Every structure is written in structure tokens, then in C-alpha cells.
Amino acid sequence: MKIVEQVQELRSTLSEYRQAGLSVGFVPTMGNLHAGHLALVDAAHEKCDKVVVSIFVNPMQFAADEDFDTYPITPAEDEKALIEHNTALLYRPQRQDIFLSDLSKQTRVEVPELSEILCGLSRPHFFSGVATVVNTLFNRVQPDIAYFGKKDYQQFLVIRKMIKDLAMNLKVVGIETVRLNNGLAMSSRNNYLSGQEINQAAGLYRVLQHVARICQNNSHTYNEIEGLGIRELKEIGFAIDYLSIRRQSDLRTPERTDQNLIVLAAVWLGKTRLIDNLEFSLASS
Template sequence: MDVIQTINELRTRLKRERNSGNSISFISTMGALHAGHISLVLHGKGISDITVAGIFLNPSHFVEGEDYDKYPRTLEIDCSKLEASGCDIVFAPSVKEIYPLGLSYQATVEVPFLSERFCGKTRPHFFNAIATVVTKLLNIVQPDFALFGEKDFQQLAVCRRLVETLNIPTQVVGVPTVRDDNGLALSSRNGYLNEAEIEQASHLYQVLLNAKRKILEHSSNYSEIESEAIEALTRFGFTPDYFSFADALTLEPASDDTTNVVILCAVYLDSVRLIDNISFSK
């Protein structure tokens, strides 16, 4: 496995792969890799010849008061995990490599509507940062496939929309969420939780499953189910940010006619922000 830190070296290497007729998958991460990230690599290996994993802790994801400074930086451990999974190339650029003029002079990408809902309400900077850095990385790597976990459902929708509307010749592939045995969705931020909090956090998935069950029992009273879910989350010790029902294809608010539903939620457990979702057909 090669670890590459510059755009020019990566492009030279990938040009050779394309000239040899090899297809390329790309997985964008911020490091602190867990089994969910590795599942993306394994999926990429199944659909392409060469798998590239990006490790870039993007500073524009964070604003003052968020956890950029304490976010885990574990490049050596991450590379060991990627090599064991059969990843071919790791692209681990510096901030200077990605933003040579600094963030103040960086052109930005905005995906309207999809970026303004759910997590975008309380973190209004977040999806512009994602859309911008993903566009940059896709232009650098030029992969045939870009793989994203379904745990970050809104991010997946934003990336699909930007690829579609900016005519980027990459197929965005969603990969199912990987969960602990207790149902907790794997996340790098789970590392901030102690053992008791991890058990407490597992109730988030149970609340999602309960809301899904109520909908499948032919109830479309979304506001009532939302209120019950928020009450349950509060009872379990969470501070809810949102608990919402949407069309899984468009992220428009769910209605009686919606057949593909996604339930999205975000909560705080102490100072740790957790997100999760569940999607299904009814």
C-alpha cells in the first residue's frame, strides 16, 4: 500500500492505473478509522480495481467551539487498518496541500435546500464545507466510484446532488451503516464516550426502531410520533437536536404519500453530538 501526500504524486500514480484500464474507488475520511470505514474500503474493492482512501481532517468542517483541536489524529494506526483491509493507496495531504491559499481565499460549493435542513440548521457552515472539500477531492482523484456511509445520510444526499448537478463523472455509492452489537452506529466520536455512555447511547437506535414500527403499523401521524420520540430520548438522558421524517430520495418532509421514508435524528449526550437514521419502505 502506498501513502501519498501530494496532489501531483497521486495524479501521476492514478494516471498510470487508468492507462492500464483499472477502475478506481475513493473513500473520503477524516481519519480515526473504525469498522464502518473499513466496510467502505471492502465495498470499494468489490466494485473496482484500485481503492484509494483519503485521510484529511478538514478544518472548515469545524467552527469555534467544536472539536477540531481534540479530534483524534491516528494516521499510523489508520494506515495499518487500511493496509490490512487491502486498500491500495492512502491519500493523506496536509491542510496546505488542499488549501494552498488558505480558507479565506477558497472558492466554495453550496448545495441548496439539502444543506439547509436537519444538521444544516444548527451547523449552517457544515455542508458547504463538505460540498467544497468533496468536490476538490473528487477533482483530484477523479474516481469511477465514491463511497459514503449511510450513517451520514444527509451528507450522502448532498454528495449525490453535487455530483449530479456539477456533472462530475463519478458514481456515488451509499454503503449500509455498521453498528455495534447494541445497535449504536459506529462513529469516530464514539471514542469520546465512556463505557456507561456507550450503553446509554444505544437507546438512540431503539427509539428509531420504535418510530419505524409505529409508521409501519399504518400510522402517518408524524408529529405525534416525533413528540413521543423526543420525549423518549429526553428520558434516556439525551438532549435532542432534531428527530424528523423525510422522503429518503429527496429529503422533503414525509407525507401520507411518501413510500420511501428516512427518519433522521441528532442528539447530544453530554457534549458529544451523535447522529443516526433509519430508512425503509412502507
Template structure:
């Protein structure tokens, strides 16, 4: 496994790989790897000759300095895991190389269609940071494929739009959310849950599943009533709700009554930890 932390070295390596016509798969991460990342890597190996995992805690997507400081850095442990799974290259650049000037003066990439609603409204500037670093990684690594989990569904849609509108010749491949046996979606944020919160957290997906079942069974006229009852149940369990509603899978707008592409998206707080999850109700995509 080749660990690269300098952009000029990465560029030379990419030129050599491209000369061999080998397909490159990119798995972008911020480190603190879990089984969800491993599943993405295994998927990448099915599509690609060379798998590159990036590890970069991106300051531009944090709208809270404290959250940035608290984000777990486990680079040594992550590299040990990646060696076990025969990853070809780890790209872990220095912040000053990625953002040579102050971040406030940094050229950025933004997808205006979806970046300022839902999670984007709750976390101003977050998706601008995501799309900027992803664009940089795409430019540097020039992958044929890039792999993302579906837990951050809004992020996945935004990256697909980014690729289409900026004419990247990259195929975005997504992986369904990886969960613990109790249903909790895997996330680096889960490390911030205390022992009591870890017992409560699985109720989020249990309530999401039950809500989706009820929405399928019942008439459209009581959609909002079903959603409100689920919200109340979440609050009773100890969650604080930012987002819990149904949206069109393609546009993230309120779905029409006859829509066949509906997803329930949840973004909640449990103590000081933000948890994201979703479940498609109807989908043709």
C-alpha cells in the same frame, strides 16, 4: 501500499493508473478508522481495480474550532489497518496544499438545495466544507466509484446531487450503517462518550426502531404524537434533541400522507457528543 501526501505526486500516479484503464475506487475519510470504514473499503475492492483511501481532517467542515482540535488523529494506526486490507494508495495531503489561502477566502462548492436545512441549520457551513473537500478529491483522484456510509444520510444525498449537477462521471455507492451488537451506529465520535454515556447511547437506535414500527402500524393522523412520545423518551434517557422527525427520502421535506419514501432522521447530543442516526420506514429508492 503507497502513501502519498503531495498533490503533484498523486497527479502523476493517477495519470499512470488511467493509462492502464483500471477502475479507481475512492473511500474518503478523516482517519480514526473503524469497522464502518473497513466495510466501505471491502466494498470498494469489489468494484475497483485500485482502491484509494483519503485521510484528511477537513477544517472547513468544522464550525467549532474546539471540535477540530479534539478530533482524533491516528494516522500511524490507520495505515497499519489499511495495510492489512491491501489498500493500494493512501492520500493524506497537507492542509496548506489543500487550502493554500485562508479558508475564509477559499473558493468553495455548495449544494444549496439541502445544505442549510436539518444538520446544515444546526451546523452552519458544515456541508459547504464537505462538498468543497469532496469536489477537490474528485478532481484530484478522478475515481470511477466513491463509497459512503448511510449514517450521514443528508450528506449522502448532498454528494449525490453534487455529482449529478457538476457532471462528474463518478458512481456513488452507499453502504447501510454498520452497527455494534447493541445497535449503536459506528462513528469516530463514539470515542468521546464516557463509560456511562456508552451504556445510554444504544437507546437512540432502539427508540428509532420502535418509533418506525409504531409509525408503520398506526394511522397517519397520529404520526406527530408517536414522534413526540419518542422524543420524550429520549430526553428521559438523557439525550438532548436537535433533530428527530420523519422526512421524504429524496427531498428531506415533510412527507405527504401517502409518501412511499420516508426516513426517520435523528441528530442528538449525549453529553458533549453529537450522535447521528436514521432508519428508512418506507422506501422505493
């Protein structure tokens, strides 16, 4: 596996791939890699000749009171895992290589509407920070296909819309969430949880499953079902950011005629914020 930090070396290596007629799959990450990230790498191998992974902890997507300074960084373990999964190229830029000016003066990419709901309400800085840096990485790597985990479902839709609106010449693929045996979605922030909290946190997915089943039984309004889900989460011990039933396609509030739905939630367990979702479909009437 080749490791590069400078954009010139990145472009030189990618140029060699292109001249050889090789396709490029890209997996942007913030490191501290786990089985969820590696599933993206494996998926990229299925469709692409070369797989490029980036590791960059993006300060633009963190607010001042969030965990940027304590975000887990594990370079040696990440390199070992990527080598084991046959990654061709690891791009590990430094902050000054991504942001050519002070963050307050940096050009930003905004994806309206999708960025302003759900996680965007409590983290209004987040999706602009993600879109801006992912756009920069896309411009540098110029992949054929980019891979994102669907645990961050809203982020996946934001990136997909950015690609469409800016007429980018690449495809984006969402990969299903990888979970622990107890159902908890894999996340780097799980490192913040104690053993007891890991077991407690698994209750989030169980509630999402229950919410989906109630929706499929068609016996309550969506507002009533959301209220039930929130009560169950509180009983487990979560502090609630949101739990919401939305359309899969655009995260708008569903009508009764909509069949492909998703329930999304963001909660706090102690000082750790967790997100998860579950896609489901209703029987046609």
C-alpha cells in the same frame, strides 16, 4: 500500500492505473478509521480494481466552538487497517495542499436546500465545508466510484446532488451503517463516550426503530410520532437537536402517499453529538 501527500505524486500514480485500464474506487475519510470506514473499503474492492483512501481532517466543516482541535488522529492504526484491507493508495494531504488560500477567501461549493435543513440548521457551515473539500478530492482523484456511509445520510444526499448538478463523471454509492452489538452506529466520536455512555447511546437506535414501527402501523400523524420519539430520547438522557421523519429521496416532509421514508436524529449525550437514521418503507395502500 503506497502513501502520498503531494498532488503531483497522487496524479502520477493514478495515471499509471488509468494507462493500465484499471478502475478506481475512492473512500474519502477524516481518519481514526473504524469498521464503518473499512466496510466502505471492502465495498470498493467488490467493484473496482484499485482502492484509494484519503485522510484529511477538514477544518472547513468545523465551527469555532466544535471539536476540530480534539478530533482523534490515529495515523499508525489507520495505515495498519488499510494495509490489512488491501488499500492500494493512501492520499494524506496537508492543509496547505487542499486550501491554496485563507479559508475566508477560499472558493466554496454550496448545495442549496439539502444543506439548509436538519443538521444544516444547527451547523450552517458544515455541508458547504464538506462539499468544497470533497469536490477538491474528486477533482484530484477522479474516481470511477466514490463510497460514503449512510450513517451520514444527509451528507450522502448532499454529495450525490453535487455530483449530479456539476455533471461529474463518477458514481456515488451509499453503504449501510455498521453498528456495535448494542445497535450504536460506529463513529469516530464514540471515542469521546465513557463505557456507561456507550450503553446509554445505544438507546438512540432503539428509539429510531420504535418510531419506524409506529409509522408502519399508521395510527398517528408524523408530528405526533416525532413528538413521541423526542420524549423517549429525553427520558434516556439525550439533549435533542432534532428527530424528524422525512422522504428518503430528498429529505422533504413526507405526504401520506410516500412509502419510502427515513427517520433521522441528532442528539447530544454530554458533550458528544451523535447522529443516526433508519430507512423504512410503508405498505402500499
